[in-house]
Amino acid sequence: MAERKPINAQNYHRLVVKVGSAVLSGAKGRQQQLEIAAQIAALRAEGREVVLVSSGAVATGLSKLGFKERPKTMPGKQALAAVGQPTLMYLWEQAFSWYDLKVAQVLLTAEDLGHRQRYLNARQTLETLLEWGIVPIINENDTVMVEEIKFGDNDQLSALIASLVGADLLILLSDIEALFEADPRTHPEARPIPFVERVDAAVLRMAGDSPGRVGTGGMKSKLLAAEKAQAAGIPTLLLPGHRPQSISQALRGEPVGTLFAGGSRRYSGRKLWLYQLPKPQGEVVVDAGAAQALRQGGASLLPAGILEVRGQFGVGEAVRCLDTEGSLIGIGLVNYSASELSRIKGRKTREIEALLGYKNTDEAIHRDYFALASELE
Structure with missing residues (x-):
């Protein structure tokens, strides 16, 4: 079992705090919400900036309407979120008003952060709110989300937000005390793990696939969020949300x-954004020569190396690059749309203008806009 490293709290000026549905629901949910607001207010009083990622819209709608269980259909879940989100924000606004703190609602979808300009717009908005001394409260926009534009859960969203705002620390408040050697619900003898140097396959095996009893995530989701944060050099604290302090x-x-080390930042800027994209818009399959050049030579992808184009995407959108075995090489931003790449795939760069009537660039994906998957394993 790894020994916990000392924490230098002075290094943590900007924090992202994520609260799960299970923490905010039930008989003690409102009290826990007030206590979390008190903790965030204390962080603010110490001169720290805090972004709050809050689940609970669907669970709040469920309680407000007196439903016994969640609807199984997507429109039903979306309708519950529409009912619950205003109440959830009202309760947060009330909780923070005790400390003279103002809040702002920010609803996002994976599509928002998957588009580079909208990603930058979101960052600028959050930066402005923090500059004004306001606590941004972020949730996935459940009312409009569908499977294709869903983050997966707010654990993943919180890791993306931590990277987006350049946070020094990500805090996940859960209904579980810590990461255990095995799922304590089925293995009561399992011991908690105080420190994790790196989220790898062995660590992921410690978590079951079962989601929480109220939310959509589970321990595995939290480990994947910590892994995303590590890629940005951001440490993660997994803490019991029901404990007041x-x-x-x-x-x-x-x-x-449990403290997950931040480690060294592997990517920053555009490449970090590419690595953390929730849903790339399509795929290109490349030949063996192009795959080797991308993996080993740090080269750009030229149309000549493309064998197949899958999906619909426009210029500047993210695509997955696969080899002929279907293995992921990396993710990059394309300089041509799917229809354009389909016309110029396998052809020399000197042929592009004759085939399309114009030429944007020689490269289908420039190396500066390509994140290599193998470097992030």
């Missing part, structure tokens, strides 16, 4: 929850 205790170095 868990954040301050952890920042004082007390043995609460």
